[in-house]
Amino acid sequence: MTDLVDLSAAHDASRFGNKAANLARLIGAGIPVPPGLVVPVAGAVSPDAVERIVLWAREHAPWGLVVRSSAQREDSGGASYAGMFESLFCPVDAEALERAIRAVQESGDSERVRLYEQALGLRGQLSGLAVLIQAAIRPHASGVCFSQWPTGTDGFRIESALGLSTLLLQGEVLPDVVEGSADDRRDTTRSTAEKYVIPLPALPVELDLLPGEWIEGHSRHLGSWRAKLAYSDPDEGIVYLRPPQGWEKLPALPSDAEDALLPLGGRLTELYGNPALDIEWVYDGDGRIWIVQVRPATAAASAGVGGAAPTQAGSGQPGELVGRSAAPGLVDGVTEVVEDPARSAEFTPGRILVSGPARPELMPAIVACTGIVSADAGLLCHTAIVARELGKPCVVGVHEALELLPTGTPVRLDGSGGTVRPLTAGEPAARAAEAARFDVDPSRSVVEVLAGVAALTDPPVPRPGTVAQVLIMDRDLLAAAEQDAGPLLAAGTTLSGFLLPPEPPGAGRSAAPAAIAAACSRLPLGSLGDVLWTQPPPPPPYDVVVYDTDDRALFHRHIPAARSDS
């Protein structure tokens, strides 16, 4: 029969590993630690043992279990083995539990452990892995407290996230960070990350729900809440929720819990006789902080935490935010956030607008700005459409724009590339990447090609050198002309001709509406197709050009003089 030991009695690190022994010590000192059982080092886990754990869990673990490694060298000052072994949540279910225990035991022989030990010169020194099975706590928030930050000072650092800390420890979500002096909390600094997800251990009934359903809960400082299920992992018994409305920008750890955590950290440093500890904690939302792991701070752990400066992956430019290109153009400027569209009349002309969802009252700011960064998403969102209509460079889908680009930030907005980034002092002015366009030789004659029905009634004023303007007929215009040639014939007084669309191979010459064909002469426009000329066609040589709005050419083809023998 497998020897199962209650966590509170697992003091012998040689049998139960350092993590379990540490936690047993805390329990003995009256520190809140989730209850648990330990499978000793080298202990095979029999079906009977699994059944006993399940029976125990039904009494002590309403939110499921967490199955964790506890190695002899783990959590020691020299080598933390942080993240080296498996640590798995699982529902209270014999099969899932057996699978989790086996996975944790097998992780002691994994490639990553081998590489880690090789790097630290520890290979072969790990002499066994106990398995710790604890009741999962359903947390409001959890995270890590560094009792000495930076090393050698009286400072502290708390990193926290909503729900379980799994995503935080994997680096998949940004933490809230509080740093300051533990003695008098002087110079405390805070950064609060935007919250997207709350991982929680779940009740079996919650694991049966489809995404989109609501899960309810209660926390002491925020009262009753309901959050939408985004995803669930039945194997681990975890649900991933979207934060309830209004929680996205709140600190994960309420101030009273923060006030309770710091003295608890102080007690732990006294207990261990070590001022520099990494403490993993869980706040249950009901006023209680649980300690789930304590280890001496290691260089690796400290260096790995990093800052809280939020970034979105971009092209590698520091602080670059990546959204979606919505209207082309490159502009440098200073940001101005408009959160309340009713106040957009106060917008400073010439700045770059940073805004949330579009509303008509935002228009004064849109008119006055030189570019737009919007949290709205999609190339067809209203902000994007208006930006294109008014010719303002625009990037949409920058979800954290309002937080990360506060008013007064000098930025470079690349509406074509879909990025925005802070400008550094002395950086040269923006120059847009040139699209492939052509300067038109002013000495040459030009046949300008136009498109769109607006050209029938309101063609652009011919530029110097333009000898003819022809309208390219798409199938729509052709079909319309077949129904009623009047508008085209009327346009024949200002336009020189109509370029016919190509016909499929083998279909012969392009069809032309009879009424127009009768009134025009049909001649080619170089190799580009046939034109129904309403006016005498210009003799080659000439350039066929489509002008952009800045008088440069989007399309350019030289038609040489006809050879005398042709």
Next chain:
Amino acid sequence: MESRWGDLVIFDYELNFPDAAPLELELYSLGLMRAPEVLLGDTVPLGIPRRPGILDVEAGRHDAWLADVAEASGSLAWARVLRTRFEAILAGLRRGLDCWEQTDGPLPELDLLVGPLLDLMALHTLNWVLPLDTYTRHFADLLGDPELGRQCLLAQLTPAAPAHMVDFHAYVLTSAQAATDGADLTALAQALSEEIGYLQQQGMAEVPLERPREASSFLQRVAAGHADGGIEGELAALLTAQQRSRRRRDSLYAAALLAASTDAVRFDRTNAMAIVCRVAAEEEEQRKILQQRALRAVRQIGERVGIDASGATLAQLGAAVTRARGAQEPEGQDELAGIPAGGQRS
């Protein structure tokens, strides 16, 4: 909005619109259900509604539908049908709104309003189902430059009619100028509140600018903000910018057509993509205006038939309208009477 869960794709509009009324959410999910029919003529509804705003779609069906749209979206014939359908839906919805906004006659059929409204919401899928990356590549290949390809796509996604926000702004500026010039502020505010006030914010709830007093204060603030003049200049600048963007759209279109002018297949694809882009941009703007106007009408219908529309579903509103029209519902009749086919029946 949508997430893949096993063999389901779940569309959850509650996420995007957490404060929306049930009926408003239904417009999105039931509109999506009808999208295969409206876009492709496929009469099998997409997915099964779980509740207003949530639609569960079998993943295979979802993927096949997207692939069908992608394939169709390069076809000129499809683009033309799409445009014709869009125009017909707009016309139908405007007729339905006109009927329901006449408050002194007999109550019309709710379906006059809801039918075309759901069809329009089905077309709203154009803002995410189109293979715009394929379009961009097509334009880039023609124009010989990825940047120009992107610019061409963005330019084609500009509506022919002014965007509703620009229109709204121009209306406000014009009214403020008129007030400054001595026109009757009360009448101007009344007109603003009736004609465009409902566009101030999304949703069914009455917004401040629907109230003439608020509209009056708003106009006064705008006029005061332009006390030194400048409204005419701002309006002219708006017009110039719009003309420039439309000219640029046409220039890029001309360049793409010309580059395809020796290949009929590429020429027709270019033509098709331009049509589809314009329908999509137009839909986004016109849908916004008509959806908001319809929600205002629904609120007023609720008041006329004695039901709080802010908490009602389409079925409940339909039943209330049927009762109010004096038609006795036969025993056991489907509660969804009055809701057009394709609604929440599965």
